[in-house]
Amino acid sequence: MIPTDFPLPVLGFAAFSGSGKTTLLEQLIPLLGQSGLRLALIKHSHHDFEMDRPGKDSDRLRKAGASQILLASKYRTAWIREGDGETEPVLSELLQRLDTSNLNLVLVEGFRDVRMPKIEIHRPSLGKPLLCDQDDTVIALAVDQRPANTVPVPLLALNRPQEIADFVLSWLQDE
Structure with a gap:
């Protein structure tokens, strides 16, 4: 959970391993930066x-x-x-370590079980379940092909990072 007194919007990017979270963020960060946003990123890793x-x-x-x-x-x-080597990091504690004085937005890669607004990245070819079916904090679904069933959130084209950047900018205006 994000602390209620945290001064910035926090947006997660959640998916199962191998879905392309890092690749998408690598494309998305410069696009958001060109819009004048100053970003921080917190990345969760399951690996040493x-x-x-x-x-x-x-x-x-x-x-x-x-x-x-x-x-x-x-x-x-x-x-x-x-x-x-056993205790998972706590996102709320990591957020407190950021110098928020010159930031507009914090992006979070991973931490998919934390309650925060997030964009789910999904590749049906990997055979993993949709997170948005069980997680009401997912605000959009970025996919490389349409899912077979309808989903409760807007669909974004995973291979069109500008479309996802525009969605993030629109979401920020509503925050």
């Missing part, structure tokens, strides 16, 4: 990943046992927190 380059100071210090590292330069800042 490394941010540091092996052998660099921050990697060595993390491996030595530091449970949190803030790496900062004039080019970028990264916050790394070690998890326990």
